[in-house]
Every structure is written in structure tokens, then in C-alpha cells.
Amino acid sequence: xxxxxxxxxxxxxxxxxxxxxxxxxxxxxxxxxxxxxxxxxxxxxxxxxxxxxxxxxxxxxxxxxxxxxxxxxxxxxxxxxxxxxxxxxxxxxxxxxxxxxxxxxxxxxxxxxxxxxxxxxxxxxxxxxxxxxxxxxxxxxxxxxxxxxxxxxxxxxxxxxxxxxxxxxxxxxxxxxxxx
Amino acid sequence: xxxxxxxxxxxxxxxxxxxxxxxxxxxxxxxxxxxxxxxxxxxxxxxxxxxxxxxxxxxxxxxxxxxxxxxxxxxxxxxxxxxxxxxxxxxxxxxxxxxxxxxxxxxxxxxxxxxxxxxxxxxxxxxxxxxxxxxxxxxxxxxxxxxxxxxxxxxxxxxxxxxxxxxxxx
Amino acid sequence: xxxxxxxxxxxxxxxxxxxxxxxxxxxxxxxxxxxxxxxxxxxxxxxxxxxxxxxxxxxxxxxxxxxxxxxxxxxxxxxxxxxxxxxxxxxxxxxxxxxxxxxxxxxxxxxxxxxxxxxxxxxxxxxxxxxxxxxxxxxxxxxxxxxxxxxxxxxxxxxxxxxxxxxxxxxxxxxxxxxxxxxxxxxxxxxxxxxxxxxxxxxxxxxxxxxxxxxxxxxxxxxxxxxxxxxxxxxxxxxxxxxxxxxxxxxxxxxxxxxxxxxxxxxxxxxxxxxxxxxxxxxxxxxxxxxxxxxxxxxxxxxxxxxxxxxxxxxxxxxxxxxxxxxxxxxxxxxxxxxxxxxxxxxxxxxxxxxxxxxxxxxxxxxxxxxxxxxxxxxx
Numbered sequence: 001x002x003x004x005x006x007x008x009x010x011x012x013x014x015x016x017x018x019x020x021x022x023x024x025x026x027x028x029x030x031x032x033x034x035x036x037x038x039x040x041x042x043x044x045x046x047x048x049x050x051x052x053x054x055x056x057x058x059x060x061x062x063x064x065x066x067x068x069x070x071x072x073x074x075x076x077x078x079x080x081x082x083x084x085x086x087x088x089x090x091x092x093x094x095x096x097x098x099x100x101x102x103x104x105x106x107x108x109x110x111x112x113x114x115x116x117x118x119x120x121x122x123x124x125x126x127x128x129x130x131x132x133x134x135x136x137x138x139x140x141x142x143x144x145x146x147x148x149x150x151x152x153x154x155x156x157x158x159x160x161x162x163x164x165x166x167x168x169x170x171x172x173x174x175x176x177x178x179x180x
Numbered sequence: 181x182x183x184x185x186x187x188x189x190x191x192x193x194x195x196x197x198x199x200x201x202x203x204x205x206x207x208x209x210x211x212x213x214x215x216x217x218x219x220x221x222x223x224x225x226x227x228x229x230x231x232x233x234x235x236x237x238x239x240x241x242x243x244x245x246x247x248x249x250x251x252x253x254x255x256x257x258x259x260x261x262x263x264x265x266x267x268x269x270x271x272x273x274x275x276x277x278x279x280x281x282x283x284x285x286x287x288x289x290x291x292x293x294x295x296x297x298x299x300x301x302x303x304x305x306x307x308x309x310x311x312x313x314x315x316x317x318x319x320x321x322x323x324x325x326x327x328x329x330x331x332x333x334x335x336x337x338x339x340x341x342x343x344x345x346x347x348x349x350x
Numbered sequence: 351x352x353x354x355x356x357x358x359x360x361x362x363x364x365x366x367x368x369x370x371x372x373x374x375x376x377x378x379x380x381x382x383x384x385x386x387x388x389x390x391x392x393x394x395x396x397x398x399x400x401x402x403x404x405x406x407x408x409x410x411x412x413x414x415x416x417x418x419x420x421x422x423x424x425x426x427x428x429x430x431x432x433x434x435x436x437x438x439x440x441x442x443x444x445x446x447x448x449x450x451x452x453x454x455x456x457x458x459x460x461x462x463x464x465x466x467x468x469x470x471x472x473x474x475x476x477x478x479x480x481x482x483x484x485x486x487x488x489x490x491x492x493x494x495x496x497x498x499x500x501x502x503x504x505x506x507x508x509x510x511x512x513x514x515x516x517x518x519x520x521x522x523x524x525x526x527x528x529x530x531x532x533x534x535x536x537x538x539x540x541x542x543x544x545x546x547x548x549x550x551x552x553x554x555x556x557x558x559x560x561x562x563x564x565x566x567x568x569x570x571x572x573x574x575x576x577x578x579x580x581x582x583x584x585x586x587x588x589x590x591x592x593x594x595x596x597x598x599x600x601x602x603x604x605x606x607x608x609x610x611x612x613x614x615x616x617x618x619x620x621x622x623x624x625x626x627x628x629x630x631x632x633x634x635x636x637x638x639x640x641x642x643x644x645x646x647x648x649x650x651x652x653x654x655x656x657x658x659x660x661x662x663x664x665x666x667x668x669x670x671x672x673x674x675x676x677x678x679x680x681x682x683x684x685x686x687x688x689x690x691x692x693x694x695x696x697x698x699x700x701x702x703x704x705x706x707x708x709x710x711x712x713x714x715x716x717x718x719x720x721x722x723x724x725x726x727x728x729x730x
Contacts, residue, residue: 053356057360057726058405061409061489065471065474065478068468068471068475069468069471070471070472083356098381098383098729099308099312100307100308101353101361101383104353108354128326130401130402130405131385132323132326132328132338132339133323133386133389133390134322134323134324134386135384135389136386153490154488154490202661202663203427203661205664207662228551229551229554230554231554232675232677234677234690236679236688236690237688248677248690252572254551254565257572279552279554280552280700281553281554281555281697283700285554285696292388305381306381307381307384307729307730321389323386323393342394342653342684344683344684344685345654345655345683345684347660347683
């Protein structure tokens with residue numbers, strides 16, 4: 001170890017590991033962060049989820065409201081809603097999925113790159129909602145795997161943000177406890 | 181000052197089978213063959229805006245369909261409604277020769293009811309997928325409700341929560 | 351331009367045939383949001399159906415509810431009490447302002463004026479706060495009833511609305527300064543998506559699309575409903591039929607809506623908010639304790655619903671997009687035989703190919719924004 005004038009803060013005056021003292025070990029602990037690659041990557045992913053612009057119906061208006069000044073979703077990391085699904089990692093299915101739209105939803109989901117997550121926003125995307133009829137797919141989970149369901153017709157922006165935070169918790173869990 | 185609707189009724193004369201006045205609305209029932217002519221006369225009387233073109237399925241009553249044309253006079257603030265009684269397999273003449281705006285409206289009636297329009301430039305489905313079978317708004321087409329599982333609860337479909345009652349005079 | 355596109359204002363598909371940047375042929379493909387509203391409404395009673403209209407045109411929710419409720423009231427031959435009428439009018443005009451704010455924000459962001467989206471939605475949040483105060487819901491209210499309203503206004507409503515309206519002109523002036531004298535905005539919208547008055551009528555267009563082309567047709571003036579005949583307001587009309595004129599028409603409409611609401615607030619009468627007819631509207635709860643007939647009426651209304659006379663009516667309102675009408679056919683039972691929603695956006699969208707006949711791809715975005723479509727309204 002060289003002196004303070006040449007190197008900056010001195011962590012330990014010990015010359016070799018056999019000379020290390022208790023104080024040295026405690027100093028080391030408070031200055032070094034140990035973690036796994038998985039946790040760092042999960043932390044980065046969950047804090048920068050970029051949704052794809054996939055507004056279908058009324059819930060899309062609440063999704064836009066969530067991205068605006070009052071219920072800012074950018075403070076949770078979703079700074080940009082990407083127009084292209086290839087640049088997005090989150091698909092918020094906001095609205096009712098009709099028969100004609102179903103293949104499009106599947107196509108766009110397949111265009112997204114791994115890892116990707118899906119939030120089914122609203123009652124229509126979760127289970128068909130108010131409409132139990134020939135024209136709608138009863139829940140988007142009949143087409144694509146969904147991670148978080150946010151109930152409401154339409155869900156309040158706060159509800160969507162809560163679902164968003166739940167998704168972040170889901171992403172942060174270690175890999176062996178999740179299916180992905 | 182005569183109202184535009186009365187002027188129109190006078191000009192149509194024999195073409196009108198029946199006039200129905202209900203709650204300030206005037207509906208003129210016209211036979212199918214005279215429909216285009218009646219629409220043309222209405223348009224020249226000032227009812228230039230085709231507000232709506234739709235159909236009603238009266239199954240099992242005959243004739244099965246009512247095709248409704250709603251016209252508005254923008255300058256004179258008047259409205260008129262034409263109704264044609266149409267049997268199940270009959271076709272209607274297309275109004276696209278008079279109003280290009282009837283194009284999508286007739287496509288929608290074809291899509292949802294199956295009524296074909298002669299002379300329509302491009303009659304195909306508009307709201308349902310192109311390969312869909314059946315015409316959803318017909319009375320014999322089911323609503324296709326998915327029953328929901330509740331513990332010990334019937335009915336299991338929303339439309340049966342309050343069932344349809346018999347027609348009752350008020 | 352596929353159904354998933356940031357500038358199509360919803361799930362609209364456009365098939366464009368291009369030569370370089372010039373459009374030779376344009377065909378809108380719709381149906382990606384078809385929900386089967388009309389069939390769904392045939393399977394429910396008239397009261398259960400109040401849930402559906404706000405979901406059809408989800409940007410002007412109170413106006414849509416007003417349209418349906420007025421149609422059923424016309425079928426029954428009743429009118430709501432005066433207080434209910436004035437409250438409906440205030441909420442409908444607030445809906446109109448909210449919808450035009452969304453139009454302004456989205457039309458601006460399509461041309462990359464990103465700050466306006468933030469401003470307009472911030473203003474819209476204040477209107478949604480008022481709606482939440484009144485009905486409990488920001489968007490899909492279910493507040494209007496056949497014969498009146500669900501419950502009376504909360505305290506502080508008039509002050510809240512007044513505060514919002516006092517601030518509105520300053521904000522609208524700000525937005526106009528940003529856009530109206532902006533060279534880029536004018537170059538992108540003037541002379542673009544031109545629709546002549548003749549074409550507009552031939553395609554059945556109504557609303558700002560028709561008024562921007564010079565035809566002064568507003569359902570509130572032509573076929574007054576809900577008390578509009580007693581209020582003083584102008585109907586702004588454009589002259590060229592281009593996107594810029596439609597923008598001006600909507601900006602002026604917001605100011606006229608404010609004028610109407612100010613008059614209505616001064617005239618808000620006291621009184622009942624639900625019609626007295628026991629075969630149509632629920633009796634007040636305190637009567638249930640004393641009167642057996644009230645209990646029976648309540649039971650009948652809740653378990654069966656109302657039974658309008660057999661017949662057909664058409665009632666329309668002026669939605670921010672145009673003429674929104676409900677054509678209801680009844681056979682005397684508790685369910686309608688047919689509910690037809692005359693959708694303003696459906697007819698307005700038909701004129702899109704005409705507007706863009708020799709336009710460029712860049713004009714498509716401006717044209718769609720200027721028609722201000724709501725896909726829920728187009729596809730139903």
C-alpha cells in the first residue's frame with residue numbers, strides 16, 4: 001500500500017492479507033458492493049421498461065393520461081413509448097381485442113424481442129369485460145401470455161401504475177422462481 | 181308555411197304506401213321498386229344529406245327486414261325517414277348512385293344483415309373479418325356468450341340476468 | 351399503414367397506393383375495434399344499456415350518454431325535469447371541451463409539437479376531476495338515467511366549474527399563439543385535406559368536418575334538444591374546408607362551449623332531478639318505507655325494466671365529431687328490438703380518400719388528425 005498523497009483514500013494499512021485487522025474488514029464491507037449479474041440486469045430492466053404504443057380503445061386514453069404530467073409514468077422508467085414493437089419490451093394491451101385485431105396482436109407480440117412482458121390493462125383485455133359476445137376475444141390471454149392484469153373499466157392511471165410496479169417486482173424476482 | 185316534409189309527401193304522391201307519425205318523426209313506407217326514385221325526389225326537394233342507412237331484422241315476422249333511409253335537409257332543418265319492407269332473400273337497389281356516402285353504410289348492412297345491394301361498386305364485409313361466416317345482427321345469429329363460472333350462481337350469462345319480457349302496452 | 355400505428359388515432363388500417371410520395375389510391379380498412387354494441391344492446395334492458403354508450407365514443411362520454419337517454423326518453427314521450435336538463439347540458443359541454451382538448455393535443459403531437467399534448471391533457475385532467483366529483487368515475491360514468499340523473503350534484507360543483515372556466519380563455523389563447531401563427535403549422539395544415547362543401551354533404555359528413563367546409567349545420571341549432579334552444583351561442587364555420595379551418599372551428603367551439611356553460615350555471619334551477627313517472631324512474635327511497643305501490647314499482651323496474659310503447663324513434667345530438675344519433679326500435683317489451691348508433695366518425699372517415707386525392711404521405715397524418723375520429727365510434 002502506498003501513502004495517501006499518491007493514491008487517495010486509504011482503505012487499509014495492511015501490507016498483506018495476513019496482516020488485515022477487524023477494522024480493515026469492516027471498511028472493506030462498506031465500500032464494495034457484491035451482487036449477482038442477474039440482479040443487476042433485472043434492476044436495469046425493470047427500471048427502464050419501454051412500452052410499445054398499443055392503445056386499442058378507451059383504456060388507451062387512460063394510458064396516455066398515465067404518461068402525461070399528472071401521473072407521470074416516466075418517473076418509473078418508461079420515458080419513451082416506442083412506436084415500433086421491435087424497440088419495446090413491454091406491451092400494455094389497453095382496450096378490447098376484436099376478432100379482426102386478434103392476429104395483429106399476436107403478430108406484434110411476436111415481433112417484440114425477448115425479454116418481453118405484457119400487461120393486460122382493463123377489463124376487456126383481462127377477460128372480455130362488459131362485452132361477452134361474438135365480436136371480442138374474451139381476454140387477451142387467449143392469444144398471448146400475460147404477466148399482470150389490471151382491472152378497471154378503464155383502470156385509473158394510479159391503478160395502471162400499481163400494476164406497473166407489480167410488474168417491476170415480478171421482474172426483480174430471481175430467475176429460478178419465475179418461469180422465464 | 182308548409183313544412184318540407186309535407187312538400188315531399190305531396191311530390192311523392194302515390195309512391196308512399198303509408199305514413200307513420202310517431203313522436204314528431206315522420207316515416208314514409210315505400211315499396212322496394214320505387215325506393216331509388218323516392219330518394220331522388222327527396223334529394224331534389226332539399227333533403228340532401230344522407231344521415232343514415234340501416235336495417236332492422238324482424239324475424240320471425242314477415243317481411244323479414246326493414247331497410248331504413250334517414251335524410252336531413254341542412255338548410256331547412258327537416259328530417260325524413262323512408263322505410264322499405266324487404267323479404268329475406270330480396271336485394272335492394274344501391275343508393276351509391278345518388279350519394280357516394282352510402283357506400284360504407286351499405287357495406288355495413290350487408291356485413292351485419294346479409295342484405296345485398298344491386299349496383300354497389302364493392303360489396304364486401306367491412307366490420308367483421310373478411311372470411312367470417314354468418315351475419316351477426318340477424319336475430320337467428322346467437323350472441324355467442326361465454327358462460328362464466330360462479331359458485332352456485334345461475335344464470336351464467338349476462339343477457340339472462342333480466343330475461344326478455346312479453347310486449348306489454350304501457 | 352397498419353392497425354398499430356402511432357398516428358392513426360386508434361386501430362385504423364390504411365392501404366395506400368403510392369407513386370413516390372404522392373398518393374394514388376387510399377383505402378381505409380376498419381373493423382379492428384368492432385365490439386358488437388348494437389347486438390349487445392338488444393340483449394339488455396333499457397337501463398342496463400346505459401353502460402354501453404360511453405364506451406362507444408369514449409372521448410365525449412357524457413354526450414354519448416345524453417344521446418342514448420334522450421332517444422329512450424323520446425320513445426317514452428317524457429322529458430327530464432329542468433334541473434336535470436341543465437346539469438346534462440353543462441356536463442355535455444364540458445365533455446365537448448375535453449374532447450376538443452384531446453383533438454388539439456393529438457393533432458399537435460402528430461406534427462411533433464409535443465408540449466401541447468402535455469398541456470391539453472393537464473387541462474383535461476381538471477375536467478375529469480369535475481366528472482369524478484359528479485359521477486364517481488373519470489370516464490365511463492353511467493350518471494344519466496332515463497328520466498333524469500342518478501343523483502344530484504355535489505356541493506362545490508359550480509365553484510369548481512367556474513374556476514376552470516375562468517382559466518380556460520387564457521390557456522386557449524396560449525395554445526392558439528403556439529399554433530395559429532406558427533409557420534410550420536400553417537404550412538402543414540393550410541390547403542391540406544381539402545373537402546368541398548358539396549363533397550362533404552354527398553359523403554354524409556357532419557360536425558367540424560362539414561362546418562370547416564362552410565356549411566353551417568349544427569344539431570344544437572337545427573333540431574334543438576335538451577334545452578339548447580334557450581342559450582345564446584354561435585356556430586363557428588370555416589370557409590376553405592382544409593385542416594386549418596377545422597382546427598379553427600374546434601378552437602372556437604371550445605370558447606362557445608364555455609359561453610354556454612357560463613349561461614347554464616347562472617340558470618341552474620332548483621328542483622327534482624328525476625322524472626316523477628313511477629313506471630320509468632325509481633321512486634325515492636324514503637317512499638319505500640311508507641308506500642306499497644312504491645315497493646312494487648321499484649321491484650318491477652329493477653327486475654323487469656321499463657316497457658316503452660312499440661314504435662321507432664331517432665334522436666340525435668351534436669357530438670364533437672358530428673351528428674350522433676340513436677335509432678331505437680321497440681316492440682313494447684323490456685328490451686329494444688334494434689338500437690342503431692348513427693356514428694359521426696364512420697361517415698366522416700368515408701371522405702378521407704376524397705380529402706387526400708393528390709396528397710402526399712405526410713398529409714395523411716394531418717388529415718386523420720383533422721377529422722378527429724374515434725375508432726370506437728367508427729366500428730361500434
